[in-house]
Amino acid sequence: MPEPTESLDFIRSKVKADLEAGAYPGVVTRFPPEPNGYLHVGHAKAICADFGIAADYGGRCNLRFDDTNPATEEREFVESIQADIRWLGFEWGGEPLHASEYFKQIYDYAEALISKGLAYVDSSTEDEVRELRGTVTEPGRRSSYAERTVEENLALFRRMAAGEFAEGEHVLRARIDMANANMKMRDPLIYRIKHAKHHHTGDDWHVYPLYDFAHCLSDYIEGVTHSMCTLEFDVNRAIYDWFLEQLTEGPRPHQYEFARLELTYIITSKRRLKALVDEGRVSGWDDPRMPTLAGMRRLGYPPEAIRALMARVGISKSNSLVEYGWLEDAVREQLNTTAPRALAVLRPLKLVITNWEGGDTTVDVPTWPQHADRDECRAVPFGRELWIDQEDFEEVPPLGWKRLAPGREVRLRSAFLVTCDSVIMKDGEVVEVRCTADLDSRGGRAPDGRKVRGTIHWVPVNGAVDAEVRLYDRLFADEVPGEGKESVFDSLNPKSLEVLTAKVEPTLATAAGGERFQFERLGYFTVDSSDPFVFNRTVTLRDSWAKAKPTARKARGVQGPTVSRAPLPAAAQGLVNRHGIADDHARVLTGDKPYLDLFLGAVEAGGAARTLARLIVDELRKAGEGVVAVDALVALGERLDSASIPGTAARPVLVELLASGDGVDTIVARLGLEAADSSALEAAVDAVIEANPDEVARFRGGEKRLTGFFIGQVMRAMGGKADGKAVQAVLRAKLG
Numbered sequence: 001m002p003e004p005t006e007s008l009d010f011i012r013s014k015v016k017a018d019l020e021a022g023a024y025p026g027v028v029t030r031f032p033p034e035p036n037g038y039l040h041v042g043h044a045k046a047i048c049a050d051f052g053i054a055a056d057y058g059g060r061c062n063l064r065f066d067d068t069n070p071a072t073e074e075r076e077f078v079e080s081i082q083a084d085i086r087w088l089g090f091e092w093g094g095e096p097l098h099a100s101e102y103f104k105q106i107y108d109y110a111e112a113l114i115s116k117g118l119a120y121v122d123s124s125t126e127d128e129v130r131e132l133r134g135t136v137t138e139p140g141r142r143s144s145y146a147e148r149t150v151e152e153n154l155a156l157f158r159r160m161a162a163g164e165f166a167e168g169e170h171v172l173r174a175r176i177d178m179a180n181a182n183m184k185m186r187d188p189l190i191y192r193i194k195h196a197k198h199h200h201t202g203d204d205w206h207v208y209p210l211y212d213f214a215h216c217l218s219d220y221i222e223g224v225t226h227s228m229c230t231l232e233f234d235v236n237r238a239i240y241d242w243f244l245e246q247l248t249e250g251p252r253p254h255q256y257e258f259a260r261l262e263l264t265y266i267i268t269s270k271r272r273l274k275a276l277v278d279e280g281r282v283s284g285w286d287d288p289r290m291p292t293l294a295g296m297r298r299l300g301y302p303p304e305a306i307r308a309l310m311a312r313v314g315i316s317k318s319n320s321l322v323e324y325g326w327l328e329d330a331v332r333e334q335l336n337t338t339a340p341r342a343l344a345v346l347r348p349l350k351l352v353i354t355n356w357e358g359g360d361t362t363v364d365v366p367t368w369p370q371h372a373d374r375d376e377c378r379a380v381p382f383g384r385e386l387w388i389d390q391e392d393f394e395e396v397p398p399l400g401w402k403r404l405a406p407g408r409e410v411r412l413r414s415a416f417l418v419t420c421d422s423v424i425m426k427d428g429e430v431v432e433v434r435c436t437a438d439l440d441s442r443g444g445r446a447p448d449g450r451k452v453r454g455t456i457h458w459v460p461v462n463g464a465v466d467a468e469v470r471l472y473d474r475l476f477a478d479e480v481p482g483e484g485k486e487s488v489f490d491s492l493n494p495k496s497l498e499v500l501t502a503k504v505e506p507t508l509a510t511a512a513g514g515e516r517f518q519f520e521r522l523g524y525f526t527v528d529s530s531d532p533f534v535f536n537r538t539v540t541l542r543d544s545w546a547k548a549k550p551t552a553r554k555a556r557g558v559q560g561p562t563v564s565r566a567p568l569p570a571a572a573q574g575l576v577n578r579h580g581i582a583d584d585h586a587r588v589l590t591g592d593k594p595y596l597d598l599f600l601g602a603v604e605a606g607g608a609a610r611t612l613a614r615l616i617v618d619e620l621r622k623a624g625e626g627v628v629a630v631d632a633l634v635a636l637g638e639r640l641d642s643a644s645i646p647g648t649a650a651r652p653v654l655v656e657l658l659a660s661g662d663g664v665d666t667i668v669a670r671l672g673l674e675a676a677d678s679s680a681l682e683a684a685v686d687a688v689i690e691a692n693p694d695e696v697a698r699f700r701g702g703e704k705r706l707t708g709f710f711i712g713q714v715m716r717a718m719g720g721k722a723d724g725k726a727v728q729a730v731l732r733a734k735l736g
Helices: 010-021 041-056 073-087 099-115 126-132 152-163 211-222 231-247 268-277 292-300 303-313 322-339 506-510 572-579 583-590 591-606 609-625 630-641 648-659 664-671 676-693 693-700 704-717 724-735
Strands: 028-030 060-065 119-120 169-175 189-193 208-210 224-232 254-258 350-351 360-367 377-382 385-389 409-412 416-425 429-437 465-472 497-505 518-520 523-527 534-539
Touching: 010 041, 010 224, 010 254, 010 409, 028 041, 028 211, 028 224, 041 060, 041 119, 041 224, 041 292, 041 303, 060 099, 060 211, 073 292, 073 303, 099 119, 099 152, 099 169, 099 189, 099 231, 119 152, 152 169, 152 208, 169 231, 189 211, 211 224, 211 231, 231 254, 292 303, 292 534, 292 630, 303 322, 322 518, 322 523, 322 534, 350 591, 350 648, 377 506, 465 506, 497 704, 518 534, 518 648, 572 583, 572 609, 583 591, 583 609, 591 630, 609 630, 609 648, 630 648, 630 664, 648 664, 676 704, 676 724, 693 724
Parallel strands: 028 060, 224 254, 350 429, 465 534
Antiparallel strands: 119 169, 169 189, 189 208, 350 385, 360 377, 409 416, 416 429, 465 497, 518 523, 523 534
């Protein structure tokens, strides 16, 4: 018997046990979508479970359309569902199945139920049916129409099927138990009259079975063994089993329920998704902002990333709210190794190299700079006039600015070093930046080895291609859309789409729909399937939503849903296991090869792994672009660990390391960052304790939250020249 490669979840454990016990000759599952809309990312979890479990145990998974409501179903949805499943990487084999193909058999089962006295035609109005059903605390009452004889019920049901009655005039109900605590068992409706053309059977039928009756019987007809659905259907299992017990023999399917996929910042209600489309809030079901699989495909999400998310979430009975960032992380992880690099300028600003006399030439730009084993380059035209991004120039730069400004030198990616000499203004706006290039710095390397603080991207004016760029962002601005608001649409993100006319490098002129690229320093972009000169932003390089404060979550039918933490990718988990660093640090390092190489080199040189990871992820990324020398990083880590400089000194030192390349000790001395000696620290602590007797008494009385107060007072007294850990240790010793 084939074994699944992943650890067994509770459904796989049951499947394995059933096969070992000989309960079924093989495994048959099914994916039963209702064709009344496009599939969304929540369906992807069910698809991966239904098809994945069947594949793990050498079985088959049927694609069966649950097409029992002709009023809402369309052929367009049938075709889109098939396309989505195949795109996600699964195949059902043969023609898809339809519940409507079993209408005659299901109808015969209904007559059999009537003949057993277990079903009756009810002519009550909809309001009467609702009133007689009872409540969760009060039993229901059976309709007086339940007293009809078997012959009367059969005659009426056949006339219903012949189209003799209007919609709503009669329904067929199962006779079960009007006092059952499970209200699904209170004589459920199993057939209704519908005079609508069915997309698959045309005008053949005037009565249609309801879900609870059709679903279990369709499973039985197809030989399904394990029928999986989401947790909200657990109350339906009793009726699922009851119908099968009354009408079938031999091995029967069993229903299993698992937690559905709930992601932050999206909705998965088909009714609300349809409203978004119908009200024109999006361009269609495949709008790249929609959580539909068609939308995600058009946005550029790789199917591998969606499958990876489903594997991380797993199958369980615990409801949870999963961070949308998990999915975006999976997308980045996939595209980082599969999307070639390209140059694009979103908001063009002309840069003129005034000393350029070489005419038009080309420079070699690496296509896969993050892959040491792939040295492929492409020739990009280069000349006197270039486009750079407006955001890479500031006439009056803020403190810490690392990009272009008057008198500042930067590196043009893979090209030359340039210094801004002047600007040309029009109507108060900078329209042209004029620079001098170091013509000996081809490739962006200074001949004298001087350090350059920043690197910016560019495209040539001569040969650049105009392209529409659509900057897509999350459709909803709230973590739980609609929570605390009158309507879910009150949570719509007004900045979910920005359209720009950008300049892209000439090699992209022949890009085909669906091709993905990383626009350097900007994000991942995909050529739109409908227009080769439109690039959709798939995902940013880093999570711009990570710092958003989580909203308070209300229990929505389950006990306290919470945001889960994503399991680490294998590479990141390996770093954690080997070096004991924090999960978040490992995730960042494995996603950025230069940082990972710096970390591993520094560890090999004897640095403390946890300190090095913190320095790179928490400090170096915010200090500027580029990496520092391995020995400098190790030296900085040792000084921090020995408390010879305070923790607050890390970033200023790194900024200077990136800018000057001087040694750590030289920078510390120049900036005056040496930590105070132990005697000065003890004197400061004594002075703070003496000046705050009331707080000391409260602290010693148990108010340990005052620790932060004392640390802040000491740090202020020391002018910031004390290490936080050292301050805490002295305070602990003196306060007790």
